[in-house]
Amino acid sequence: MAKNPVRVLVTGAAGQIGYAIVPMIARGVMLGPDQPVILHMLDIEPAAEALNGVKMELMDAAFPLLKGVVATTDAQEACKDVNIAVMVGGFPRKEGMERKDVMSKNVSIYKAQASALEKHAASDVKVLVVANPANTNALILKEYAPKIPEKNITCLTRLDHNRALGQISEKLNVHVGDVKNVIIWGNHSSTQYPDVNHATVTTSSGEKPVRELVANDQWLNTEFITTVQQRGAAIIKARKLSSALSAASSACDHIRDWVLGTPKGTWVSMGVYSDGSYGIQQGLIYSFPVTCDKGQWSIVQGLKIDDFSRGKLDATAKELIEEKTLAYSCLN
């Protein structure tokens, strides 16, 4: 017997990432090929006609799994009864803008959307914030939607996680599906720490540590880290547009693993509400290694953190604390 449809909200749906993600959701990439979906798409008034164009194309594609589309500029209608919310919409930084200006605009967007979600979404709605500054937008959303369980509010660092897997697979000339258990710690920004100390590669003679196979600590501690940290900028340089395809795909991975569970022996990276694990201050949205089971994530505990890593974990936490302070100052 067919499952009941799940309602999935995408904000900023008329933009680039929205255009890439909605066909993925409609094909079952996010929730599985047997899970019907109803898409809720939200954007701002100036994008209403473009948003309707996306709705028309979704209809034109005749997706078997897509049981309905709600395309609206009204946040209440958009949030009504949604089970999953992917928050792509936000104010992008433009040339000449100060961090505080971007932060100001995004803080008020996420405050308003928090309110709408809390009032109208399904009570156990799972939220993924993509729009930058992702961690801090997610934190603001959490603060203004106190009824949404804090464990249900996350931000996207799976893109960075997947980028790290990709870089290792290219360095070792192995298939990316054979690399696992990298970690992205901290902020989805240039202070993120891509950590391979516990990452492994499936080889014909069993699982081997990445650090051992790469045999180049210098590279792993410098160029590898900066390549992953700055990959977003590299994509913009090549495409003249930011990464939509890979961001959309990674957002699907984040939700899918959260809802359907991570494979045994594998963890992923998610920006989640910090509980003090690994000496990270509570009350930040911080990227940790997590496993997922029965619709819940849990931080992988007990991983060794060497001195080099400790410095990196703390630096990105420090930046998040500063962002949090800046965000609160914008709210007053």
Next chain:
Amino acid sequence: MAKEPARVLVTGAAGQIGYALVPMIARGIMLGADQPVILHLLDIPPAAEALNGVKMELVDAAFPLLKGVVATTDVVEACTGVNIAVMVGGFPRKEGMERKDVMTKNVSIYRSQASALEKHAAPNCKVLVVANPANTNALILKEFAPSIPEKNITCLTRLDHNRALGQVSERLNVQVSDVKNVIIWGNHSSSQYPDVNHATVKTPSGEKGVRELVADDAWLNGEFISIVQQRGAAIIKARKLSSALSAASSACDHIRDWVLGTPEGTWVSMGVYSDGSYDVPPGLIFSFPVTCQHGEWKIVQGLSIDEFSRKKLNATAEELSEEKALAYSCLS
């Protein structure tokens, strides 16, 4: 045991349709969730940097099914060993250009790509032409790649077919997956004939004729037809860009059904080399209703064609004959 990867070529891969299509292929939407793929991406030298950006994003998305990416501006490298070729690249019509100008440019593109495919693709390579004028580009490709079996060269009318399903489902307020067996006859242009005379809807009391359920012949013979014919323009008006999402998705449907077979009792529309069926002149690439099995398409025979439909079939065939004559005059 895992299958050998299939090599899939996408030309014009740095463009809008390419960007929508490649993640779909990499997720198994085109060839199935268990079929690994190697993507070959081709574009022209001015797009080389953007093309590399797409390759970078494919690496960044860490797709388990994607076993390799060849991104190149060299047509020989692009075509080498490919099992499927999706020809999205072409010269778009710009304001002020005459049909003959567009035709001249596209005829020379498809002539040289025909040559490269014929020499370097895998035997039995399946070709789908998307770039407009799709039917005539496919015909040129066929003429200049005589060692590619004519049954392996097709053009995309599945987008129009899916659009027709969508319009009927909206009119009747039913799920699009319950509507089937519309037909798109002829040219992927505004002379296409969307025909519902044999289309049905699954209802709780069995399959019913669309014409009977809609009970509005004036609409089916008038507005419905022009909506489907002109849908591309409607999308451009709303989005300010042409339909990439739905074109990419429909291209995946076309290939998937061709390779994996159509469901029992269901046909689809494909632009294929005419054999004179339904009194359509042989030697055109004309969209027909087809079923697919064992990797081969077959025109559905014996469908009754009423007078109204006969005129529409003749009109679109006439336009294709004119396009063919124009194309040949450009080659001389």
